[in-house]
Amino acid sequence: MIKAEHIFKSFNNGITEVLKDISLNISDGDFVVILGASGSGKSTLMNVLSGLEQADKGKITVNEQELTTLNDKQLTEFRKNNIGFVFQQYYLLPHLNVESNIKLGADLVKNHNYAEIIESLGLTDKIKKHPSELSGGEQQRVCIARALAKKPSVLFLDEPTGALDEATGRDVLDYIIKEKERHGFTMIMVTHNQNIAETAHTVIKMNSGKIVEIHTNNKQKTAREIGW
Amino acid sequence: MIISFKSALKLVGIAIVLFCAAFVCTFFLNFYLDVLPLRDEVTEQMLPLYEAQLATAQMCCAITGGVLTFIACIMALFYVKLYIDEHYKELGTFKALGYSANRLAASFMLFGLSAFVGCALGYGLGHAMMPSIYKWLTIDGLNVEIHYHTGLLFGIVITPTIFLGAVAYLCAYLQLKKPALAILKGQRKQRKIKSNNGSKQNNNSFLKEMCFKTITDNKLLTFFVTFSAFCFSAMIQMGASMESLVDGTMGWMILAIGLVLAGTSAFMALTSLVKNTSQSIAMMKTFGYSLRERVTSIFAGFIPFAILGFVIGTVYQYGLLTLMINLIFKDVGEVPDYSFNVKIMFITLAAFIVTYTAITAIYVAKVNKVSVKQIMLEN
Numbered sequence: 001m002i003k004a005e006h007i008f009k010s011f012n013n014g015i016t017e018v019l020k021d022i023s024l025n026i027s028d029g030d031f032v033v034i035l036g037a038s039g040s041g042k043s044t045l046m047n048v049l050s051g052l053e054q055a056d057k058g059k060i061t062v063n064e065q066e067l068t069t070l071n072d073k074q075l076t077e078f079r080k081n082n083i084g085f086v087f088q089q090y091y092l093l094p095h096l097n098v099e100s101n102i103k104l105g106a107d108l109v110k111n112h113n114y115a116e117i118i119e120s121l122g123l124t125d126k127i128k129k130h131p132s133e134l135s136g137g138e139q140q141r142v143c144i145a146r147a148l149a150k151k152p153s154v155l156f157l158d159e160p161t162g163a164l165d166e167a168t169g170r171d172v173l174d175y176i177i178k179e180k181e182r183h184g185f186t187m188i189m190v191t192h193n194q195n196i197a198e199t200a201h202t203v204i205k206m207n208s209g210k211i212v213e214i215h216t217n218n219k220q221k222t223a224r225e226i227g228w
Numbered sequence: 229m230i231i232s233f234k235s236a237l238k239l240v241g242i243a244i245v246l247f248c249a250a251f252v253c254t255f256f257l258n259f260y261l262d263v264l265p266l267r268d269e270v271t272e273q274m275l276p277l278y279e280a281q282l283a284t285a286q287m288c289c290a291i292t293g294g295v296l297t298f299i300a301c302i303m304a305l306f307y308v309k310l311y312i313d314e315h316y317k318e319l320g321t322f323k324a325l326g327y328s329a330n331r332l333a334a335s336f337m338l339f340g341l342s343a344f345v346g347c348a349l350g351y352g353l354g355h356a357m358m359p360s361i362y363k364w365l366t367i368d369g370l371n372v373e374i375h376y377h378t379g380l381l382f383g384i385v386i387t388p389t390i391f392l393g394a395v396a397y398l399c400a401y402l403q404l405k406k407p408a409l410a411i412l413k414g415q416r417k418q419r420k421i422k423s424n425n426g427s428k429q430n431n432n433s434f435l436k437e438m439c440f441k442t443i444t445d446n447k448l449l450t451f452f453v454t455f456s457a458f459c460f461s462a463m464i465q466m467g468a469s470m471e472s473l474v475d476g477t478m479g480w481m482i483l484a485i486g487l488v489l490a491g492t493s494a495f496m497a498l499t500s501l502v503k504n505t506s507q508s509i510a511m512m513k514t515f516g517y518s519l520r521e522r523v524t525s526i527f528a529g530f531i532p533f534a535i536l537g538f539v540i541g542t543v544y545q546y547g548l549l550t551l552m553i554n555l556i557f558k559d560v561g562e563v564p565d566y567s568f569n570v571k572i573m574f575i576t577l578a579a580f581i582v583t584y585t586a587i588t589a590i591y592v593a594k595v596n597k598v599s600v601k602q603i604m605l606e607n
C-alpha cells in the first residue's frame with residue numbers, strides 16, 4: 001500500500017516547483033501508469049514515492065513505513081527491502097557481464113534462484129555477454145531481470161521503453177506485463193505514451209506538477225492490442 | 229585546434245611531478261658543473277670527499293630525474309586516456325569527417341605545456357634557493373661560486389617539454405588510430421571484452437566481483453596508489469634518517485617532496501576512481517547497498533597496492549641509503565654509522581595509516597553523495 005498526502009517538491013531553493021500538492025493511494029498488486037507530458041514532474045513523483053529523494057512537504061507511507069521521516073541511510077535500507085527500479089537509460093554496469101549485473105539485485109536479498117528469472121526474460125544465452133554487446137531491448141530486459149532478482153514488493157519503471165523503437169518497446173512491455181502477472185508485485189510505470197497507459201489498471205494523469213485525472217481501465221489491453 | 233591551452237594547462241599532476249624533478253636537478257647539476265673544474269684546487273686529503281659530493285649530485289639527479297620523468301610519462305598516458313574518454317564524441321566526429329589520427333594526435337602535443345610550467349617553476353625555484361643550498365653542499369677549503377649554465381635550461385626545461393609533448397602525441401595516436409565508429413562508441417565499451425561463452429555459473433558474490441573489476445578496469449590507478457604509498461614511505465623515512473645522518477635541510481627537503489608526490493598521486497587516483505565508478509555507485513545506492521558496501525567494493529581492492537607501495541618504499545630507502553653511504557663515503561675517513569631505523573619505520577607507518585584513512589574518508593563522503601539523480605541530470 002502506497003499512500004501520499006499533500007506532497008510538495010521544488011528545486012533551486014523553491015524556484016522550480018515540480019510537485020504541487022499531490023495526493024494518491026495505490027493498493028497492493030496494482031498496475032499503475034503515471035502519464036504526462038515531458039517535464040510534468042512524473043520522474044520526480046516516482047523518485048519521492050520510491051524513497052530516492054525526499055519530498056519537501058507532505059507524508060508518504062509505503063508498506064507501513066513513513067518515508068518522510070527516514071534519513072538517507074534508512075531510505076537506502078528501505079529501498080533494499082522493498083523497491084525495484086528500471087530506468088529509460090538502463091544504467092547497467094558496463095564492465096560486468098549480464099549475470100553479474102543481475103546479481104547486483106539478487107545478492108541484496110540472497111536470492112540464489114535468479115536463473116529462473118533469466119530464463120523467463122529470454123536471456124539464458126546472453127548471461128556471459130557484456131551490456132555493450134546487447135541490443136537496447138536486450139539491455140532493458142537485463143534491467144528488468146536485475147530489478148526482479150531482488151524480489152521487490154513495488155517495481156518502479158521510468159519510461160522503460162523510451163529509448164526503444166516501437167516493435168522492441170512493445171516486446172519489452174510484453175515481458176514486463178508477463179512478469180507482473182507471474183509475481184504479483186505492485187507496479188508503477190512512468191510514461192508519456194498514451195497508448196501504453198491502456199495496458200495499466202490505474203492511470204494517473206499529470207500536468208505541471210498536479211494530478212489532473214485518475215481513472216481505472218476495466219479491461220486492460222495487452223501490449224499487442226494497443227496498436228502502438 | 230582540438231585541445232585548448234586551458235585544458236593543456238590543467239594537467240596538474242605532470243606539472244607537480246616535473247616541478248619536483250626540475251627543482252632537485254637544477255641545483256644538483258648546477259653545483260656539479262660548478263665544482264667539476266675545481267679539481268686542481270682540491271687537496272689530496274679532501275679528494276675523497278670531493279668525489280663523494282660529485283657522486284651524490286650525479287646519483288640524486290639520475291634517480292630523481294629518471295624516476296619522476298617516468299612517472300610524468302605515465303601521467304601523460306593517464307591524462308590522454310582521460311581526455312579521450314571524456315571527448316570521444318567530438319574526437320570520433322572529427323575522425324569521421326576525415327581528420328587523420330596523426331592530425332588529431334598532433335594537438336595533444338600541447339600537453340607538453342604543463343610539463344613546461346612545472347619544469348620552468350622548478351628551474352626557477354632551484355635557482356632562487358641555490359645560494360642557501362650551496363652553503364650546505366659546500367666542501368671545506370673550496371670556494372664554490374654560483375655560475376649560470378645555459379645548457380641546463382635546455383636539459384631541464386626545454387627537453388622535458390618536448391619529450392612530454394611527444395609522449396602525449398604517441399599515446400593519443402595509438403588510441404585514435406582506431407576507426408571513427410569505434411571511437412564514437414566510446415572507449416569504455418571499446419575495450420576488448422573477453423566473453424567466455426561457457427555456461428558455468430559464476431559463484432563469486434556481486435560485491436567481490438565489483439571489487440575485482442574495479443581493479444582490473446583501473447590498472448593505471450593501482451600504479452598511482454602504489455607510487456603514492458611508495459613516495460610516502462620512502463621519502464619520509466629517508467628524510468628522517470638523513471636528518472640525523474647528514475644534514476637537516478636535505479632531510480626536510482626530501483620529506484616535503486615525498487609528501488607532495490604522495491599527495492598528488494593519491495589525489496589523482498582517488499578522484500578518477502570516484503569518477504570512473506560513479507554510475508556503478510549510483511546504481512548500487514539506488515538498489516539499496518549500504519555506504520559501507522559501496523565504499524568497500526570500490527576502495528578495498530587498492531589496499532594491497534598501498535601496502536605493497538609502503539613495503540617497497542621502506543626497502544628502497546634502506547637500500548639506497550646503504551648504497552650511498554658505502555659507495556660514496558667509503559674513501560672518506562668518517563663513514564656515518566647507518567643501520568635500519570625501526571623506530572622511524574613505525575612512526576612513518578602510523579602516519580601512513582592515519583593519513584590514508586583520512587584521505588579516503590573524504591572520498592567516502594563524495595561516494596555517498598553520488599546518486600542516480602545526479603547521473604540522470606548529467607546525461
Ligand SMILES: Nc1ncnc2c1ncn2[C@@H]1O[C@H](COP(=O)(O)OP(=O)(O)O)[C@@H](O)[C@H]1O
Nearest residue numbers: 011012016018037038039040041042043044045
Ligand atoms: N535536481 C533538479 N534540479 C533542478 N530542476 C529539476 C531537478 N529535477 C527535476 N527538475 C525539473 O523538474 C521538472 C520536472 O522534471 P521531471 O520530474 O523529470 O519531469 P518528467 O519526468 O515528467 O519529464 C523539469 O522542469 C526539470 O527540469
Ligand SMILES: [Mg+2]
Nearest residue numbers: 042043044158
Ligand atoms: Mg522523466
